[in-house]
Amino acid sequence: MSILNPAIECMSREEMTKLQSQRLQSAVKHEYDNVPFYRKRMDEAGVKPEHILGIEDLHLLPFTVKDDLREGFPLGLLAVPKEQIVRIQGSSGTLGNPILVGYTAGDIEIWTEMVARALTALGCRKDSIVQVAYGYGLFTGGLGLHQAASRLEAMVIPMSSGNTQRQLIMMRELGTTVLCCTPSYAAFLGETARDMGILSQLKLKSGCFGGEPWSEKMRQNLEGLLNIDARDIYGLSEIAGPGVSFECEEKNGLHINEDHVIAEIIDPESGEKLPYGASGELVMTTITKTGQPMIRYRTRDICTLDNQSCSCGRTTIRMGRLTGRTDDMLIIRGVNVFPGQIESVLAGVSEVAPHYLLVADREASVDKLEVRVELTEDMFSDTVGQIQSISNTIASQIKSVVGIQADVKIVPPRSLPRSEGKTKRVLDNRRV
Amino acid sequence: MFISQISIFLENVRGSLRNMTELLGEKGINLLAISIADTSGFGIVRVIVNSNEIERTLKILQEAGYIAKPNRVICVRVPHKPMGLAKVLACLDEASISVEYSYSFYKSNFNDACIIIRPSDLERSVNVLQSAGISMVSQHEVDAF
Numbered sequence A: 001m002s003i004l005n006p007a008i009e010c011m012s013r014e015e016m017t018k019l020q021s022q023r024l025q026s027a028v029k030h031e032y033d034n035v036p037f038y039r040k041r042m043d044e045a046g047v048k049p050e051h052i053l054g055i056e057d058l059h060l061l062p063f064t065v066k067d068d069l070r071e072g073f074p075l076g077l078l079a080v081p082k083e084q085i086v087r088i089q090g091s092s093g094t095l096g097n098p099i100l101v102g103y104t105a106g107d108i109e110i111w112t113e114m115v116a117r118a119l120t121a122l123g124c125r126k127d128s129i130v131q132v133a134y135g136y137g138l139f140t141g142g143l144g145l146h147q148a149a150s151r152l153e154a155m156v157i158p159m160s161s162g163n164t165q166r167q168l169i170m171m172r173e174l175g176t177t178v179l180c181c182t183p184s185y186a187a188f189l190g191e192t193a194r195d196m197g198i199l200s201q202l203k204l205k206s207g208c209f210g211g212e213p214w215s216e217k218m219r220q221n222l223e224g225l226l227n228i229d230a231r232d233i234y235g236l237s238e239i240a241g242p243g244v245s246f247e248c249e250e251k252n253g254l255h256i257n258e259d260h261v262i263a264e265i266i267d268p269e270s271g272e273k274l275p276y277g278a279s280g281e282l283v284m285t286t287i288t289k290t291g292q293p294m295i296r297y298r299t300r301d302i303c304t305l306d307n308q309s310c311s312c313g314r315t316t317i318r319m320g321r322l323t324g325r326t327d328d329m330l331i332i333r334g335v336n337v338f339p340g341q342i343e344s345v346l347a348g349v350s351e352v353a354p355h356y357l358l359v360a361d362r363e364a365s366v367d368k369l370e371v372r373v374e375l376t377e378d379m380f381s382d383t384v385g386q387i388q389s390i391s392n393t394i395a396s397q398i399k400s401v402v403g404i405q406a407d408v409k410i411v412p413p414r415s416l417p418r419s420e421g422k423t424k425r426v427l428d429n430r431r432v
Numbered sequence B: 001m002f003i004s005q006i007s008i009f010l011e012n013v014r015g016s017l018r019n020m021t022e023l024l025g026e027k028g029i030n031l032l033a034i035s036i037a038d039t040s041g042f043g044i045v046r047v048i049v050n051s052n053e054i055e056r057t058l059k060i061l062q063e064a065g066y067i068a069k070p071n072r073v074i075c076v077r078v079p080h081k082p083m084g085l086a087k088v089l090a091c092l093d094e095a096s097i098s099v100e101y102s103y104s105f106y107k108s109n110f111n112d113a114c115i116i117i118r119p120s121d122l123e124r125s126v127n128v129l130q131s132a133g134i135s136m137v138s139q140h141e142v143d144a145f
Protein backbone atom coordinates (compact mmCIF):
# COMPACT_ATOMS: atom_id res chain seq x y z
CA MET A 1 0.00 0.00 0.00
CA SER A 2 1.34 3.40 -0.81
CA ILE A 3 1.70 6.67 1.02
CA LEU A 4 0.63 9.84 -0.80
CA ASN A 5 2.87 12.33 0.97
CA PRO A 6 5.72 10.48 2.71
CA ALA A 7 7.60 13.72 3.42
CA ILE A 8 4.78 14.66 5.77
CA GLU A 9 3.20 11.35 6.72
CA CYS A 10 6.55 9.77 7.68
CA MET A 11 8.13 12.88 9.18
CA SER A 12 10.13 12.48 12.38
CA ARG A 13 8.41 13.52 15.59
CA GLU A 14 10.89 16.29 16.07
CA GLU A 15 10.19 17.77 12.64
CA MET A 16 6.44 17.40 13.06
CA THR A 17 6.52 19.17 16.42
CA LYS A 18 8.50 21.99 14.84
CA LEU A 19 6.11 22.23 11.88
CA GLN A 20 3.03 22.20 14.13
CA SER A 21 4.54 24.80 16.44
CA GLN A 22 5.32 27.20 13.61
CA ARG A 23 1.90 26.77 12.07
CA LEU A 24 0.10 27.10 15.40
CA GLN A 25 1.95 30.29 16.20
CA SER A 26 0.98 32.03 12.98
CA ALA A 27 -2.57 30.58 12.98
CA VAL A 28 -3.29 31.94 16.45
CA LYS A 29 -1.99 35.37 15.49
CA HIS A 30 -4.15 35.39 12.36
CA GLU A 31 -7.21 34.33 14.33
CA TYR A 32 -6.66 36.84 17.14
CA ASP A 33 -6.32 39.64 14.61
CA ASN A 34 -9.24 38.63 12.40
CA VAL A 35 -11.92 36.89 14.46
CA PRO A 36 -13.54 39.06 17.14
CA PHE A 37 -14.86 35.92 18.84
CA TYR A 38 -11.38 34.44 19.33
CA ARG A 39 -9.92 37.77 20.35
CA LYS A 40 -12.61 38.15 23.03
CA ARG A 41 -12.14 34.60 24.29
CA MET A 42 -8.38 34.94 24.45
CA ASP A 43 -8.58 38.31 26.15
CA GLU A 44 -10.93 36.81 28.72
CA ALA A 45 -8.47 33.99 29.30
CA GLY A 46 -5.59 36.47 29.49
CA VAL A 47 -3.75 34.91 26.55
CA LYS A 48 -2.07 36.89 23.80
CA PRO A 49 -0.80 35.45 20.52
CA GLU A 50 2.76 36.12 21.68
CA HIS A 51 2.27 33.67 24.56
CA ILE A 52 1.86 30.84 22.08
CA LEU A 53 5.34 29.88 21.03
CA GLY A 54 4.76 26.21 20.28
CA ILE A 55 2.42 23.26 20.74
CA GLU A 56 3.45 23.02 24.40
CA ASP A 57 1.49 26.28 24.91
CA LEU A 58 -1.69 24.93 23.33
CA HIS A 59 -3.28 24.35 26.74
CA LEU A 60 -3.29 28.11 27.38
CA LEU A 61 -5.87 28.63 24.66
CA PRO A 62 -9.60 28.54 25.46
CA PHE A 63 -11.83 25.78 24.09
CA THR A 64 -14.36 26.33 21.32
CA VAL A 65 -17.64 24.39 21.46
CA LYS A 66 -20.48 23.59 19.11
CA ASP A 67 -22.71 26.23 20.67
CA ASP A 68 -20.18 28.92 19.77
CA LEU A 69 -20.70 28.01 16.12
CA ARG A 70 -24.46 27.89 16.56
CA GLU A 71 -24.54 31.29 18.22
CA GLY A 72 -22.36 32.67 15.46
CA PHE A 73 -24.86 31.52 12.81
CA PRO A 74 -24.52 31.86 9.90
CA LEU A 75 -20.79 32.61 9.57
CA GLY A 76 -19.71 34.37 12.76
CA LEU A 77 -16.32 32.73 13.04
CA LEU A 78 -14.89 33.63 9.64
CA ALA A 79 -11.28 34.78 9.69
CA VAL A 80 -11.27 36.17 6.15
CA PRO A 81 -13.57 38.51 4.19
CA LYS A 82 -16.61 36.70 2.84
CA GLU A 83 -15.44 37.20 -0.77
CA GLN A 84 -12.63 34.74 -0.13
CA ILE A 85 -15.06 31.96 0.80
CA VAL A 86 -15.61 29.60 -2.11
CA ARG A 87 -17.72 26.88 -0.46
CA ILE A 88 -20.22 26.37 2.33
CA GLN A 89 -20.63 22.99 3.98
CA GLY A 90 -22.22 22.13 7.25
CA SER A 91 -24.19 19.83 9.42
CA SER A 92 -27.84 20.05 10.22
CA GLY A 93 -28.42 20.19 13.92
CA THR A 94 -31.55 18.50 15.21
CA LEU A 95 -31.92 21.41 17.61
CA GLY A 96 -31.45 25.05 16.76
CA ASN A 97 -29.42 26.54 13.95
CA PRO A 98 -27.38 24.33 11.63
CA ILE A 99 -23.62 24.65 11.84
CA LEU A 100 -22.12 26.20 8.74
CA VAL A 101 -18.50 26.12 7.68
CA GLY A 102 -16.95 28.45 5.12
CA TYR A 103 -13.95 27.25 3.08
CA THR A 104 -11.41 29.32 1.18
CA ALA A 105 -9.92 27.81 -1.98
CA GLY A 106 -6.89 26.92 0.13
CA ASP A 107 -9.07 25.18 2.73
CA ILE A 108 -10.64 23.04 0.01
CA GLU A 109 -7.13 22.15 -1.19
CA ILE A 110 -6.08 21.07 2.30
CA TRP A 111 -9.22 19.04 2.85
CA THR A 112 -8.79 17.37 -0.54
CA GLU A 113 -5.21 16.46 0.32
CA MET A 114 -6.31 14.90 3.62
CA VAL A 115 -8.94 12.70 1.97
CA ALA A 116 -6.54 11.83 -0.87
CA ARG A 117 -4.11 10.46 1.73
CA ALA A 118 -6.89 8.29 3.12
CA LEU A 119 -7.84 6.99 -0.33
CA THR A 120 -4.21 6.34 -1.25
CA ALA A 121 -3.80 4.36 1.98
CA LEU A 122 -6.57 1.99 0.92
CA GLY A 123 -5.12 1.46 -2.53
CA CYS A 124 -6.98 4.04 -4.60
CA ARG A 125 -4.98 5.04 -7.70
CA LYS A 126 -5.42 6.52 -11.17
CA ASP A 127 -6.92 3.28 -12.47
CA SER A 128 -9.41 2.90 -9.59
CA ILE A 129 -13.13 3.23 -10.08
CA VAL A 130 -14.57 5.08 -7.11
CA GLN A 131 -18.26 5.03 -6.34
CA VAL A 132 -19.24 7.80 -3.95
CA ALA A 133 -22.44 6.79 -2.20
CA TYR A 134 -22.24 9.39 0.55
CA GLY A 135 -24.80 12.16 0.28
CA TYR A 136 -23.79 15.17 -1.79
CA GLY A 137 -24.76 18.55 -0.43
CA LEU A 138 -24.02 20.46 2.73
CA PHE A 139 -22.93 17.20 4.34
CA THR A 140 -19.19 16.82 3.71
CA GLY A 141 -19.18 13.10 2.85
CA GLY A 142 -20.12 13.22 -0.83
CA LEU A 143 -18.05 16.16 -2.04
CA GLY A 144 -15.15 15.35 0.28
CA LEU A 145 -14.59 11.92 -1.25
CA HIS A 146 -15.44 13.17 -4.73
CA GLN A 147 -12.76 15.89 -4.68
CA ALA A 148 -10.07 13.57 -3.40
CA ALA A 149 -10.81 10.75 -5.84
CA SER A 150 -10.75 13.34 -8.64
CA ARG A 151 -7.43 14.65 -7.37
CA LEU A 152 -6.04 11.12 -7.65
CA GLU A 153 -7.43 11.04 -11.20
CA ALA A 154 -9.49 7.98 -10.44
CA MET A 155 -12.78 7.46 -12.28
CA VAL A 156 -15.47 8.88 -10.00
CA ILE A 157 -19.10 7.78 -10.01
CA PRO A 158 -21.00 10.45 -8.05
CA MET A 159 -24.02 8.37 -7.06
CA SER A 160 -24.82 10.14 -3.78
CA SER A 161 -26.78 8.03 -1.29
CA GLY A 162 -29.91 5.99 -1.89
CA ASN A 163 -31.36 4.28 -4.97
CA THR A 164 -29.77 0.99 -3.99
CA GLN A 165 -30.67 -1.07 -7.07
CA ARG A 166 -29.20 1.54 -9.38
CA GLN A 167 -26.08 1.79 -7.20
CA LEU A 168 -25.58 -1.95 -7.62
CA ILE A 169 -26.15 -1.93 -11.37
CA MET A 170 -23.55 0.83 -11.79
CA MET A 171 -21.21 -1.02 -9.50
CA ARG A 172 -21.50 -4.14 -11.62
CA GLU A 173 -21.52 -2.51 -15.07
CA LEU A 174 -18.69 -0.05 -14.42
CA GLY A 175 -16.66 -2.42 -12.25
CA THR A 176 -16.40 -0.19 -9.18
CA THR A 177 -13.28 -0.99 -7.15
CA VAL A 178 -13.61 1.49 -4.26
CA LEU A 179 -16.89 2.05 -2.43
CA CYS A 180 -17.28 5.18 -0.30
CA CYS A 181 -20.32 5.38 2.00
CA THR A 182 -21.43 4.92 5.58
CA PRO A 183 -20.73 1.42 6.94
CA SER A 184 -24.42 0.77 7.50
CA TYR A 185 -25.22 1.65 3.88
CA ALA A 186 -22.36 -0.60 2.73
CA ALA A 187 -23.95 -3.48 4.64
CA PHE A 188 -27.30 -2.72 3.05
CA LEU A 189 -25.77 -2.58 -0.43
CA GLY A 190 -24.03 -5.91 0.22
CA GLU A 191 -27.16 -7.64 1.45
CA THR A 192 -29.18 -6.32 -1.47
CA ALA A 193 -26.49 -7.48 -3.93
CA ARG A 194 -26.62 -10.93 -2.35
CA ASP A 195 -30.41 -11.01 -2.65
CA MET A 196 -30.18 -9.92 -6.30
CA GLY A 197 -27.63 -12.67 -6.88
CA ILE A 198 -25.00 -10.29 -8.27
CA LEU A 199 -22.51 -10.32 -5.40
CA SER A 200 -20.03 -12.47 -7.33
CA GLN A 201 -20.14 -10.10 -10.30
CA LEU A 202 -18.84 -7.14 -8.28
CA LYS A 203 -15.18 -6.12 -8.50
CA LEU A 204 -14.88 -4.21 -5.23
CA LYS A 205 -11.47 -4.18 -3.59
CA SER A 206 -11.85 -1.70 -0.78
CA GLY A 207 -14.28 0.47 1.11
CA CYS A 208 -13.84 3.89 2.69
CA PHE A 209 -16.45 3.92 5.43
CA GLY A 210 -17.19 6.77 7.81
CA GLY A 211 -19.80 9.20 8.99
CA GLU A 212 -20.90 7.05 11.92
CA PRO A 213 -19.12 4.95 14.55
CA TRP A 214 -18.72 1.28 13.71
CA SER A 215 -17.14 -1.77 15.29
CA GLU A 216 -14.58 -4.47 14.51
CA LYS A 217 -17.46 -6.91 14.25
CA MET A 218 -19.03 -4.73 11.56
CA ARG A 219 -15.68 -4.67 9.74
CA GLN A 220 -15.54 -8.45 9.70
CA ASN A 221 -19.10 -8.60 8.37
CA LEU A 222 -18.44 -6.08 5.60
CA GLU A 223 -15.13 -7.62 4.58
CA GLY A 224 -16.67 -11.08 4.45
CA LEU A 225 -19.84 -10.01 2.67
CA LEU A 226 -18.29 -7.76 0.01
CA ASN A 227 -14.88 -9.46 -0.15
CA ILE A 228 -13.10 -6.14 0.43
CA ASP A 229 -10.64 -4.34 2.64
CA ALA A 230 -12.85 -2.11 4.82
CA ARG A 231 -11.29 1.04 6.26
CA ASP A 232 -12.51 3.64 8.70
CA ILE A 233 -12.30 7.36 7.94
CA TYR A 234 -13.06 10.07 10.50
CA GLY A 235 -13.79 13.73 10.29
CA LEU A 236 -16.21 16.49 11.10
CA SER A 237 -17.22 19.48 9.08
CA GLU A 238 -16.19 21.93 11.80
CA ILE A 239 -12.57 20.84 11.29
CA ALA A 240 -12.61 19.99 7.56
CA GLY A 241 -14.85 17.04 6.81
CA PRO A 242 -13.91 13.38 6.37
CA GLY A 243 -10.19 12.75 6.18
CA VAL A 244 -9.12 14.37 9.43
CA SER A 245 -7.90 10.84 10.22
CA PHE A 246 -7.97 7.50 8.42
CA GLU A 247 -6.92 3.89 8.75
CA CYS A 248 -3.86 2.39 7.08
CA GLU A 249 -3.50 -1.28 6.15
CA GLU A 250 -2.66 -2.15 9.78
CA LYS A 251 -6.25 -1.22 10.76
CA ASN A 252 -5.04 -0.35 14.19
CA GLY A 253 -6.21 3.19 14.74
CA LEU A 254 -6.71 6.16 12.45
CA HIS A 255 -3.67 8.24 11.45
CA ILE A 256 -4.31 11.92 12.09
CA ASN A 257 -3.24 14.45 9.47
CA GLU A 258 -1.11 16.25 12.00
CA ASP A 259 0.36 18.78 9.63
CA HIS A 260 -3.13 20.32 9.45
CA VAL A 261 -4.70 19.57 12.81
CA ILE A 262 -3.39 19.13 16.34
CA ALA A 263 -5.27 16.52 18.35
CA GLU A 264 -5.52 16.38 22.13
CA ILE A 265 -7.42 14.16 24.52
CA ILE A 266 -8.88 15.90 27.55
CA ASP A 267 -10.84 14.92 30.60
CA PRO A 268 -14.32 16.13 29.57
CA GLU A 269 -15.01 17.16 33.17
CA SER A 270 -11.92 19.10 34.15
CA GLY A 271 -10.65 20.07 30.71
CA GLU A 272 -7.19 18.77 31.70
CA LYS A 273 -5.09 17.27 28.94
CA LEU A 274 -4.73 13.49 29.29
CA PRO A 275 -1.70 11.36 28.34
CA TYR A 276 -1.52 9.06 25.31
CA GLY A 277 -3.58 5.93 25.81
CA ALA A 278 -6.11 7.56 28.13
CA SER A 279 -9.72 7.68 27.04
CA GLY A 280 -11.28 11.12 26.91
CA GLU A 281 -12.74 13.80 24.68
CA LEU A 282 -11.01 14.51 21.39
CA VAL A 283 -10.11 18.18 20.95
CA MET A 284 -8.83 19.50 17.63
CA THR A 285 -7.08 22.66 16.57
CA THR A 286 -6.69 23.56 12.92
CA ILE A 287 -3.29 25.04 12.01
CA THR A 288 -3.51 25.60 8.26
CA LYS A 289 -7.16 26.47 7.72
CA THR A 290 -7.77 30.15 7.01
CA GLY A 291 -11.51 30.54 6.28
CA GLN A 292 -13.05 29.32 9.48
CA PRO A 293 -10.25 28.05 11.72
CA MET A 294 -10.92 26.23 14.97
CA ILE A 295 -9.03 26.68 18.20
CA ARG A 296 -9.25 23.68 20.55
CA TYR A 297 -12.59 22.57 19.22
CA ARG A 298 -14.31 20.06 21.49
CA THR A 299 -15.57 17.29 19.22
CA ARG A 300 -17.57 15.55 22.00
CA ASP A 301 -16.23 12.27 20.62
CA ILE A 302 -14.60 9.92 23.10
CA CYS A 303 -11.47 8.03 22.02
CA THR A 304 -7.81 7.48 22.80
CA LEU A 305 -4.64 8.69 21.07
CA ASP A 306 -1.69 6.42 20.33
CA ASN A 307 1.79 7.79 19.57
CA GLN A 308 3.51 4.43 19.11
CA SER A 309 5.07 3.76 15.73
CA CYS A 310 2.97 2.02 13.11
CA SER A 311 4.36 -0.69 10.84
CA CYS A 312 2.87 1.03 7.78
CA GLY A 313 5.69 3.58 7.96
CA ARG A 314 3.59 6.60 8.85
CA THR A 315 4.72 8.43 11.95
CA THR A 316 1.54 10.40 12.58
CA ILE A 317 -0.30 9.64 15.80
CA ARG A 318 -3.38 7.49 15.63
CA MET A 319 -6.78 7.80 17.27
CA GLY A 320 -8.68 4.73 18.42
CA ARG A 321 -12.22 3.94 17.41
CA LEU A 322 -14.85 6.25 18.85
CA THR A 323 -16.35 4.73 21.96
CA GLY A 324 -19.08 7.28 22.59
CA ARG A 325 -20.03 10.91 23.04
CA THR A 326 -19.35 13.17 26.00
CA ASP A 327 -22.85 14.61 25.96
CA ASP A 328 -24.25 11.95 28.19
CA MET A 329 -21.46 9.71 29.33
CA LEU A 330 -20.95 8.55 32.91
CA ILE A 331 -17.76 6.94 34.13
CA ILE A 332 -18.42 4.39 36.87
CA ARG A 333 -15.43 2.63 38.43
CA GLY A 334 -13.47 3.38 35.27
CA VAL A 335 -16.14 2.01 32.96
CA ASN A 336 -17.84 4.33 30.47
CA VAL A 337 -21.60 4.07 30.67
CA PHE A 338 -23.81 5.53 27.97
CA PRO A 339 -27.57 6.01 28.28
CA GLY A 340 -28.01 4.32 24.91
CA GLN A 341 -26.74 1.04 26.33
CA ILE A 342 -29.26 1.16 29.18
CA GLU A 343 -31.99 2.11 26.74
CA SER A 344 -31.35 -0.97 24.63
CA VAL A 345 -31.71 -3.17 27.70
CA LEU A 346 -34.94 -1.49 28.79
CA ALA A 347 -36.44 -1.78 25.32
CA GLY A 348 -36.44 -5.52 25.89
CA VAL A 349 -38.43 -5.56 29.13
CA SER A 350 -41.46 -3.50 28.24
CA GLU A 351 -43.44 -2.80 25.12
CA VAL A 352 -43.40 0.88 25.89
CA ALA A 353 -39.79 1.87 26.50
CA PRO A 354 -39.77 3.03 30.10
CA HIS A 355 -38.49 6.42 31.19
CA TYR A 356 -35.27 6.11 33.17
CA LEU A 357 -32.53 8.02 34.98
CA LEU A 358 -28.94 6.96 35.66
CA VAL A 359 -27.77 8.13 39.05
CA ALA A 360 -24.11 8.01 40.00
CA ASP A 361 -23.16 8.19 43.67
CA ARG A 362 -20.06 7.66 45.70
CA GLU A 363 -20.31 5.66 48.91
CA ALA A 364 -17.17 5.11 50.98
CA SER A 365 -15.14 6.19 47.94
CA VAL A 366 -16.73 3.53 45.74
CA ASP A 367 -18.73 4.62 42.72
CA LYS A 368 -22.23 3.25 42.51
CA LEU A 369 -24.68 3.32 39.67
CA GLU A 370 -28.38 3.29 40.31
CA VAL A 371 -30.73 2.87 37.39
CA ARG A 372 -34.17 4.25 38.15
CA VAL A 373 -36.79 2.85 35.87
CA GLU A 374 -40.32 4.13 35.77
CA LEU A 375 -42.85 1.34 35.97
CA THR A 376 -44.98 0.93 32.87
CA GLU A 377 -48.44 -0.64 32.74
CA ASP A 378 -47.16 -3.83 31.21
CA MET A 379 -44.34 -4.23 33.73
CA PHE A 380 -46.76 -4.08 36.65
CA SER A 381 -48.15 -7.24 38.03
CA ASP A 382 -49.89 -7.98 41.26
CA THR A 383 -46.97 -9.78 42.87
CA VAL A 384 -43.76 -8.46 44.34
CA GLY A 385 -41.82 -11.41 42.93
CA GLN A 386 -42.66 -10.58 39.32
CA ILE A 387 -41.61 -6.95 39.64
CA GLN A 388 -38.40 -8.02 41.37
CA SER A 389 -37.70 -10.50 38.63
CA ILE A 390 -38.02 -7.72 36.03
CA SER A 391 -35.53 -5.59 37.94
CA ASN A 392 -33.18 -8.56 38.29
CA THR A 393 -33.40 -9.17 34.56
CA ILE A 394 -32.59 -5.51 33.87
CA ALA A 395 -29.62 -5.64 36.27
CA SER A 396 -28.16 -8.80 34.79
CA GLN A 397 -28.53 -7.49 31.24
CA ILE A 398 -26.84 -4.22 32.20
CA LYS A 399 -24.05 -6.30 33.70
CA SER A 400 -23.57 -8.17 30.45
CA VAL A 401 -23.95 -5.16 28.13
CA VAL A 402 -22.06 -2.52 30.12
CA GLY A 403 -19.94 -4.68 32.38
CA ILE A 404 -20.87 -3.20 35.72
CA GLN A 405 -23.22 -4.06 38.54
CA ALA A 406 -26.03 -1.53 38.81
CA ASP A 407 -28.78 -1.21 41.40
CA VAL A 408 -32.05 -1.20 39.55
CA LYS A 409 -34.83 0.66 41.25
CA ILE A 410 -38.36 0.53 39.93
CA VAL A 411 -40.09 3.83 40.57
CA PRO A 412 -43.67 5.03 40.01
CA PRO A 413 -44.67 6.44 36.64
CA ARG A 414 -44.00 10.14 36.09
CA SER A 415 -41.81 10.34 39.19
CA LEU A 416 -38.57 11.06 37.33
CA PRO A 417 -37.72 14.65 36.38
CA ARG A 418 -38.85 15.80 32.95
CA SER A 419 -37.34 18.73 31.20
CA GLU A 420 -38.18 20.73 28.14
CA GLY A 421 -36.50 19.46 25.00
CA LYS A 422 -33.80 16.93 25.67
CA THR A 423 -34.72 14.58 28.48
CA LYS A 424 -32.33 14.33 31.38
CA ARG A 425 -30.91 10.81 31.52
CA VAL A 426 -28.01 11.24 33.87
CA LEU A 427 -27.63 12.57 37.41
CA ASP A 428 -24.15 12.63 38.83
CA ASN A 429 -24.09 13.17 42.59
CA ARG A 430 -20.35 12.59 42.86
CA ARG A 431 -19.31 16.18 42.18
CA VAL A 432 -19.01 17.30 45.77
CA MET B 1 -66.87 -17.03 43.80
CA PHE B 2 -64.20 -14.52 42.96
CA ILE B 3 -63.70 -11.22 44.70
CA SER B 4 -62.43 -8.17 42.82
CA GLN B 5 -59.37 -6.48 44.19
CA ILE B 6 -57.31 -3.49 43.05
CA SER B 7 -53.50 -3.60 43.17
CA ILE B 8 -51.63 -0.31 43.27
CA PHE B 9 -47.91 0.34 42.89
CA LEU B 10 -46.45 2.70 45.49
CA GLU B 11 -42.97 3.97 46.03
CA ASN B 12 -41.57 3.00 49.41
CA VAL B 13 -41.22 6.53 50.72
CA ARG B 14 -42.75 8.33 53.65
CA GLY B 15 -46.25 9.60 53.03
CA SER B 16 -47.03 7.63 49.90
CA LEU B 17 -49.62 5.36 51.53
CA ARG B 18 -51.23 8.31 53.27
CA ASN B 19 -51.44 10.28 50.03
CA MET B 20 -53.05 7.40 48.20
CA THR B 21 -55.61 6.62 50.93
CA GLU B 22 -56.44 10.31 51.36
CA LEU B 23 -56.99 10.63 47.63
CA LEU B 24 -59.52 7.79 47.70
CA GLY B 25 -61.06 8.92 51.00
CA GLU B 26 -61.67 12.43 49.72
CA LYS B 27 -63.54 10.97 46.77
CA GLY B 28 -65.71 8.92 49.10
CA ILE B 29 -64.18 5.53 48.42
CA ASN B 30 -64.36 3.24 51.45
CA LEU B 31 -61.67 0.59 51.74
CA LEU B 32 -63.17 -2.70 52.94
CA ALA B 33 -59.81 -4.40 53.22
CA ILE B 34 -56.21 -3.47 52.60
CA SER B 35 -52.89 -5.28 52.53
CA ILE B 36 -49.40 -4.01 51.81
CA ALA B 37 -46.51 -5.98 50.36
CA ASP B 38 -43.35 -4.00 50.67
CA THR B 39 -39.77 -4.27 49.54
CA SER B 40 -37.01 -1.78 50.26
CA GLY B 41 -37.79 0.09 47.08
CA PHE B 42 -41.48 -0.19 46.39
CA GLY B 43 -44.73 -1.56 47.68
CA ILE B 44 -47.84 -3.10 46.24
CA VAL B 45 -51.01 -2.12 48.01
CA ARG B 46 -54.07 -4.30 47.51
CA VAL B 47 -57.46 -3.00 48.39
CA ILE B 48 -61.00 -4.30 48.29
CA VAL B 49 -63.79 -1.83 47.59
CA ASN B 50 -67.47 -2.26 46.84
CA SER B 51 -67.72 -3.78 43.35
CA ASN B 52 -69.84 -0.82 42.19
CA GLU B 53 -66.92 1.44 43.00
CA ILE B 54 -64.14 -0.49 41.26
CA GLU B 55 -64.24 1.41 37.99
CA ARG B 56 -64.41 4.76 39.71
CA THR B 57 -61.56 3.83 42.04
CA LEU B 58 -59.35 2.80 39.12
CA LYS B 59 -60.16 5.99 37.30
CA ILE B 60 -59.31 8.18 40.30
CA LEU B 61 -56.02 6.38 40.81
CA GLN B 62 -54.98 6.36 37.17
CA GLU B 63 -55.85 10.01 36.70
CA ALA B 64 -53.63 10.83 39.66
CA GLY B 65 -50.78 9.00 37.94
CA TYR B 66 -50.82 5.72 39.85
CA ILE B 67 -50.42 2.38 38.15
CA ALA B 68 -53.37 0.35 39.38
CA LYS B 69 -54.85 -2.84 38.02
CA PRO B 70 -57.94 -4.84 38.92
CA ASN B 71 -57.55 -8.53 39.60
CA ARG B 72 -59.36 -11.43 41.17
CA VAL B 73 -58.83 -13.26 44.44
CA ILE B 74 -60.86 -15.66 46.54
CA CYS B 75 -62.08 -15.18 50.09
CA VAL B 76 -62.53 -18.23 52.30
CA ARG B 77 -64.53 -18.50 55.53
CA VAL B 78 -62.66 -20.40 58.19
CA PRO B 79 -63.78 -21.19 61.71
CA HIS B 80 -62.16 -19.10 64.45
CA LYS B 81 -60.19 -21.98 65.97
CA PRO B 82 -56.77 -23.62 65.76
CA MET B 83 -56.08 -25.31 62.42
CA GLY B 84 -58.88 -23.32 60.72
CA LEU B 85 -56.69 -21.79 58.02
CA ALA B 86 -54.18 -24.64 57.99
CA LYS B 87 -56.89 -27.01 56.77
CA VAL B 88 -57.68 -24.73 53.80
CA LEU B 89 -54.03 -24.38 52.90
CA ALA B 90 -53.52 -28.15 53.11
CA CYS B 91 -56.34 -28.64 50.59
CA LEU B 92 -54.69 -26.26 48.14
CA ASP B 93 -51.24 -27.71 48.70
CA GLU B 94 -52.42 -31.25 48.09
CA ALA B 95 -53.82 -30.07 44.76
CA SER B 96 -50.39 -28.53 43.98
CA ILE B 97 -51.78 -25.01 44.16
CA SER B 98 -49.53 -22.48 45.83
CA VAL B 99 -50.48 -19.28 47.57
CA GLU B 100 -49.01 -16.08 46.11
CA TYR B 101 -50.19 -14.00 49.06
CA SER B 102 -52.94 -13.87 51.60
CA TYR B 103 -54.47 -11.40 54.06
CA SER B 104 -57.39 -11.34 56.42
CA PHE B 105 -60.59 -9.48 56.10
CA TYR B 106 -62.83 -8.61 59.01
CA LYS B 107 -66.55 -8.94 58.59
CA SER B 108 -68.53 -8.11 61.75
CA ASN B 109 -71.67 -10.05 60.93
CA PHE B 110 -69.74 -13.31 60.49
CA ASN B 111 -68.65 -15.57 63.32
CA ASP B 112 -66.02 -17.03 61.02
CA ALA B 113 -62.75 -15.43 59.98
CA CYS B 114 -62.49 -14.29 56.36
CA ILE B 115 -59.18 -14.85 54.59
CA ILE B 116 -58.35 -13.48 51.17
CA ILE B 117 -56.11 -15.73 49.11
CA ARG B 118 -54.45 -15.27 45.79
CA PRO B 119 -53.81 -18.87 44.64
CA SER B 120 -51.52 -19.76 41.74
CA ASP B 121 -54.51 -21.26 39.94
CA LEU B 122 -57.72 -19.36 40.57
CA GLU B 123 -60.25 -21.52 38.74
CA ARG B 124 -58.98 -24.82 40.03
CA SER B 125 -58.69 -23.62 43.61
CA VAL B 126 -62.41 -22.80 43.67
CA ASN B 127 -63.24 -26.37 42.62
CA VAL B 128 -60.80 -27.87 45.09
CA LEU B 129 -62.16 -25.83 48.00
CA GLN B 130 -65.80 -26.37 47.05
CA SER B 131 -65.39 -30.12 46.90
CA ALA B 132 -63.65 -30.03 50.28
CA GLY B 133 -66.70 -28.28 51.66
CA ILE B 134 -64.92 -25.05 52.46
CA SER B 135 -67.19 -22.08 52.04
CA MET B 136 -66.21 -18.92 50.26
CA VAL B 137 -67.43 -15.38 50.57
CA SER B 138 -69.11 -14.05 47.45
CA GLN B 139 -68.72 -10.60 45.93
CA HIS B 140 -72.33 -10.02 46.86
CA GLU B 141 -71.57 -10.67 50.53
CA VAL B 142 -68.57 -8.37 50.38
CA ASP B 143 -70.66 -5.60 48.87
CA ALA B 144 -73.26 -6.03 51.63
CA PHE B 145 -70.64 -5.05 54.18
Ligand SMILES: [Zn+2]
Pocket (backbone or CB within 6 Å): A248, A249, A250, A255, A310, A311, A312, A313, A314
Ligand atom coordinates in the same frame (compact mmCIF):
# COMPACT_ATOMS: atom_id res chain seq x y z
ZN1 LIG C 1 -0.26 2.89 9.92
